[in-house]
Amino acid sequence: MPGPILLALALMAGQDAPSKTWTVPRTPDGHPDLSGTYDTATLTPLERPAQFGDKLFLTAEEAAAIEKEELNLSEDLARPSDPEREAPPVGGDGSPGPYGNVGGYNFFWIDRGTEVFELDGRRRTSIIVDPQNGQLPPLTLEASKRAAVRRALYKENAGENTGEAWWVEIEGPGPYDDPEQRPLGERCLLGFGSTSGPPSLPVLYNNLKRIVQTRDYVVILVEMVHDARIIPLHREHAPKEIQKWMGDSVGHWEGDTLVVDTTNFGKTPALYSASENLHVVERFTRIAEDTILYQFTVEDPTVWTKPWSGEYPWVSTDAPLYEYACHEANYSFGGILRGARLLEAEAAERRK
Amino acid sequence: MRSYPAVVPIAFGLFLAVGVPASAHHAFGAEFDPNRPVLLKGAITKVEWVNPHAWIHVAVEKDDGTKEVWMVEAGTPNTLLRRGFTKDSLLPGTVITVDGYQSKDRSNRANGRDMTFPDGTKLFMGSSGTGAPKDGKDPTEPKKPKQ
Numbered sequence: 139m140p141g142p143i144l145l146a147l148a149l150m151a152g153q154d155a156p157s158k159t160w161t162v163p164r165t166p167d168g169h170p171d172l173s174g175t176y177d178t179a180t181l182t183p184l185e186r187p188a189q190f191g192d193k194l195f196l197t198a199e200e201a202a203a204i205e206k207e208e209l210n211l212s213e214d215l216a217r218p219s220d221p222e223r224e225a226p227p228v229g230g231d232g233s234p235g236p237y238g239n240v241g242g243y244n245f246f247w248i249d250r251g252t253e254v255f256e257l258d259g260r261r262r263t264s265i266i267v268d269p270q271n272g273q274l275p276p277l278t279l280e281a282s283k284r285a286a287v288r289r290a291l292y293k294e295n296a297g298e299n300t301g302e303a304w305w306v307e308i309e310g311p312g313p314y315d316d317p318e319q320r321p322l323g324e325r326c327l328l329g330f331g332s333t334s335g336p337p338s339l340p341v342l343y344n345n346l347k348r349i350v351q352t353r354d355y356v357v358i359l360v361e362m363v364h365d366a367r368i369i370p371l372h373r374e375h376a377p378k379e380i381q382k383w384m385g386d387s388v389g390h391w392e393g394d395t396l397v398v399d400t401t402n403f404g405k406t407p408a409l410y411s412a413s414e415n416l417h418v419v420e421r422f423t424r425i426a427e428d429t430i431l432y433q434f435t436v437e438d439p440t441v442w443t444k445p446w447s448g449e450y451p452w453v454s455t456d457a458p459l460y461e462y463a464c465h466e467a468n469y470s471f472g473g474i475l476r477g478a479r480l481l482e483a484e485a486a487e488r489r490k
Numbered sequence: 491m492r493s494y495p496a497v498v499p500i501a502f503g504l505f506l507a508v509g510v511p512a513s514a515h516h517a518f519g520a521e522f523d524p525n526r527p528v529l530l531k532g533a534i535t536k537v538e539w540v541n542p543h544a545w546i547h548v549a550v551e552k553d554d555g556t557k558e559v560w561m562v563e564a565g566t567p568n569t570l571l572r573r574g575f576t577k578d579s580l581l582p583g584t585v586i587t588v589d590g591y592q593s594k595d596r597s598n599r600a601n602g603r604d605m606t607f608p609d610g611t612k613l614f615m616g617s618s619g620t621g622a623p624k625d626g627k628d629p630t631e632p633k634k635p636k637q
Contacts, residue, residue, distance in 0.1 A: 218610035223529070226589055226603060230524030238519015240591040241603035246614045247565025249572070292517075299519035301526070301594065314520075324516040326542065343569045361568065363542070460568045467540035469599075470563065474520045477594025 162394060162424050167353045170394045170424045175459050176452035178338065178432075179251030179345040181208055184448065186264035186272025193263055194272070201254050201261040208252060215245035230299060239299040249343040255450050257431065265339070265448040268435075274446060277411065281441040285411060295321070303481035314478030317471070322406060324471055326464035327383060329362035332408040334384055336367075336400045336418040337434035337448065339409075346459040347452065349430075356389055356396060363464040369398055376402055381414065383407075396422040415440045428454040515542040515566075518601055526592035528600050530560050531608070534584045539567045539577050546602065548586060562588050562602040575614055586613065 163171045181204055190196075196204070230239030254261045264272035277285060289296055291313050293304070305312030313319060323330030331341035338347065344362040351357075358367040369387040376386045378401075386402035398420040407416050421433040430452040437445035536547040544564040549557045570579070587610075590603035605613045 216612055216615045218612065219604050219606050221587065221606070221608060221610035223587075223589060223604075223610075225527035225529035226591065228525060228527055230591075231603070236517040236519065238517050238522070239524045240518050240522040240601060242518055243563070243565050243602045244605055244612055244614075246612060247569055249569040294519035295517035297519060299522075299524055301523040321516070324520075330515055343566055362566075457572050460571060462541045462566075462568065464542050467538060467545070468542055469545065469561075470516050470521050470543060473593045473595050473597070473599060474516065476597075477521065477523070480595055 160427060165351060165353070169351075169391055169396075171351065172349050172356070172396060172422055172424055172430060173351045174454045175346060175348045175457070176430060177251075177346055177455040177457065178340050178450070178452050179249065180253065180255040180265075180340050180450055181205065181251050182254040182262050182265060182450065184265045184339055185274060186266065190263040190272070192270050192272075194267065196254060196261040196263055198261075205253055212245055230301075234297040236295055236297070238294055238297055247343065249345070250340065251345070257449070257451060262450070265450045266446060267449055268447040269444075275442045275444045277441060278439070278443055281411065281413075292321075301481070303478065303485040306482055306485045312478075314475060317475065320471070320474070322383070322408070323363075324474070326363055326468050326471075328365060328408045329360060329462075332410065333362050334360045334365040334367065334408050335434075336385060336387065336398070336420055337409065337436060338420075338432070340450070344462065346455065346457065348459045356398075359459065361459050362462050364462045375399075378402060385416065385418070392421075394423060398422070409436065411441055412436070412438050413440050425451075430454075521563075521593055522591040522601050523594045524591060526596075528560075528588075528590055528592050530562065530588040530590075530600065532557070532560075532585065534580065534582050534586060535559055536582060537577070537580055541566055541568065546580070546586070546588075546605070548588065558598060560588075560598045560600060562590065562600055562605065564602045564605065570614055573614075580613065 165171045226241065231241050233239060233241045236242075256262070266272045266274065269275055291305075293299070294313070305314070311319070317325065321330070322328045328334050329341070329344070332339040333341045333345070338358075338360070341362070346361040348359040349356065350359070354371055356369045356371065358369070359365075360367065365384060367384055367387060369389045371389045371391075373388050375388055380386065381402050381404045383404060385400040385407065387398050387400040389396055389398045391397070400418045400420070401416075403412070403414050403416045405414050407413070409416065416436070416438045419435045421431075423431045423433075425431045431449060432452050433447070433449040435445055435447040436442070530548055530550045532548045532550040534546060535549050538545040538547070544567045546562045546564055548560050548562060550560050551557050585608055586605060587608055588600065588602050588605050590600040593599040607613065
């Protein structure tokens with residue numbers, strides 16, 4: 139064999155060596171060591187943007203375009219404002235969703251990552267891998283009806299904010315009658331957007347997770363809202379009557395993969411639309427020195443017409459996971475309820 | 491791929507554009523009144539560097555010359571801490587400009603829709619992209635508007 143080819147082969151072998159020789163670190167009981175702090179932020183969304191159809195992978199150019207778009211947005215929003223600007227428009231600024239016609243706050247508070255995620259060297263269009271179109275399956279008829287009722291009642295959470303107590307005109311309870319009607323995130327019981335999970339999904343900021351592992355337990359500390367998922371291994375689920383905010387999780391090892399099964403949810407799990415019938419199976423596999431492959435399957439036959447699955451990497455980070463005391467300074471919650479009372483009083487006054 | 495509103499102080503990127511339930515700790519629409527826009531200018535008296543939202547207290551001078559303190563709701567401090575900002579990064583006495591909407595409970599609270607220094611530069615924005623403090627070494631650093 140000619141010398142240059144031999145040399146090339148030797149070089150290739152040398153390049154491959156690190157990935158071939160990497161072995162998963164193990165705990166004294168022999169299982170893969172998953173412990174560490176992970177940043178789960180990614181620009182890849184849960185559901186696939188429509189233009190990608192059934193395509194799971196992005197080309198390098200498509201990935202670069204998405205990342206550039208995010209960079210451009212952050213640079214645009216970092217530019218100075220007009221120092222002579224006036225107050226925003228009366229009647230609202232038209233901002234949608236939870237920004238509720240009044241805007242949110244500056245972009246520098248946001249931290250949702252700067253890159254789409256990559257697995258096996260290929261960048262992804264969505265976290266959802268099943269159904270094949272990367273979309274959540276259709277809701278059941280009953281779930282659609284519930285969602286419509288909820289949307290109509292929680293208008294301000296969906297951007298329809300007139301600053302009026304419109305709910306005094308409707309039959310039945312209004313959206314602000316009772317603190318326990320308000321969303322769990324607003325009440326500091328769980329972080330918003332299923333950051334705690336299960337399944338754990340990336341959100342606008344504070345996407346750090348810390349895993350602590352012993353022979354009999356795995357704990358996942360979720361930065362927001364200081365939620366600790368305590369997962370006993372090799373144990374049966376709690377009795378059905380016992381419901382928990384994040385469900386009842388039990389784990390076991392299948393080879394080198396930690397499998398976590400969660401049932402016993404309350405009426406409003408962290409996962410949007412889900413019900414107390416939610417069942418989630420998560421799989422944690424350490425696939426590289428700095429990466430856990432996080433996979434999950436969701437089923438709730440009273441909400442979705444079929445199960446759905448997703449996957450994305452949890453990437454280890456040196457960044458510290460900070461405390462997230464939430465109740466103590468949750469001034470917003472009192473403000474929301476007081477505001478509703480005041481608007482109701484004004485509406486009553488007008489009707490006299 | 492998509493276009494964004496020209497001046498929006500919050501992200502409407504990929505995440506929100508594909509129908510994932512957009513959420514934050516609370517719905518701003520539940521807390522603030524679109525019929526009561528405010529423009530607040532004054533010196534910071536206190537910064538509550540707390541979760542779920544930081545609150546920045548500003549002494550605003552009224553038309554009659556007296557001052558009243560407004561509380562401005564901001565985001566989670568954890569994000570800024572991770573980028574190297576600390577409690578010393580925004581001190582009492584610093585004059586800022588804030589536009590937003592007053593809370594529905596009519597207390598002196600507003601959302602910090604856009605928080606800037608008097609010259610219009612954003613609070614906590616240093617070199618673009620990294621969020622690192624300004625040191626003038628980043629050629630993409632936003633230039634200050636001419637006075």
